[in-house]
Amino acid sequence: EVQLVESGGRSVPPGETLLLSCAASGFTFSSYEMNWVRQAPGKGLEWLSFISVTGNTIYHADSVKGRFTIFRDNAKNSLFLQMNSLSAEDTAIYYCARTSAEAYAFDVWGQGTMVTVSS
Amino acid sequence: SYVLTQPPSVSVAPGQTARISCGGDSIGSKSVHWYQQKPSQAPVLVVYADRDRPSGIPERFSGSNSGNTATLTISRVETGDEADYYCQVWDRGGDHVYVFGPGTKVTVL
Numbered sequence: 624e625v626q627l628v629e630s631g632g633r634s635v636p637p638g639e640t641l642l643l644s645c646a647a648s649g650f651t652f653s654s655y656e657m658n659w660v661r662q663a664p665g666k667g668l669e670w671l672s673f674i675s676v677t678g679n680t681i682y683h684a685d686s687v688k689g690r691f692t693i694f695r696d697n698a699k700n701s702l703f704l705q706m707n708s709l710s711a712e713d714t715a716i717y718y719c720a721r722t723s724a725e726a727y728a729f730d731v732w733g734q735g736t737m738v739t740v741s742s
Numbered sequence: 743s744y745v746l747t748q749p750p751s752v753s754v755a756p757g758q759t760a761r762i763s764c765g766g767d768s769i770g771s772k773s774v775h776w777y778q779q780k781p782s783q784a785p786v787l788v789v790y791a792d793r794d795r796p797s798g799i800p801e802r803f804s805g806s807n808s809g810n811t812a813t814l815t816i817s818r819v820e821t822g823d824e825a826d827y828y829c830q831v832w833d834r835g836g837d838h839v840y841v842f843g844p845g846t847k848v849t850v851l
Contacts, residue, residue: 667844670840
């Protein structure tokens with residue numbers, strides 16, 4: 624079964640750092656581009672970060688550029704999001720999502736991990 | 743940056759047709775994808791590349807894209823179709839970003 628499982632979300636105070644992980648299974652992880660997407664409580668979807676199959680090409684949304692870093696370990700079938708200087712506005716469910724082979728669409732999503740930034 | 747617009751809500755009776763619009767400047771020149779999200783669940787891709795359906799998505803879901811508007815059409819609406827729907831494009835110009843629309847809540851009356 625094709626699956627993505629996020630972990631690492633928790634409650635942290637403002638200014639802290641957090642590392643999110645996404646474990647992939649059921650497909651050849653190293654052949655797919657990957658992304659992080661978040662959803663604040665009661666709000667819509669916000670794309671955050673993209674990484675190519677080798678990790679050599681990375682894009683970040685302006686809202687997290689300079690604070691968040693996406694990276695991957697193909698040997699461990701894992702995707703990561705390093706988040707620094709967290710603020711209350713970063714409170715959200717964080718999803719990892721696979722870019723489909725046919726189009727720039729997200730065809731597989733994890734169940735999400737909740738990050739709460741609060742003092 | 744590229745902006746997508748969607749109506750906040752659409753209401754439809756069971757068995758009828760729901761149409762959800764997604765507006766953007768010359769969106770017809772882009773490839774549009776649609777996602778369905780039910781409460782407390784992750785999004786699910788229902789239409790990609792304007793009009794194609796992933797395996798397992800009913801034929802009742804269809805898409806079109808032309809000019810400044812893309813449309814997701816749900817035919818013969820069922821109560822299980824009640825959800826939030828988001829359009830998405832890949833904006834190749836400038837910052838190479840993905841853009842989501844604000845979402846449309848579909849209510850089945």
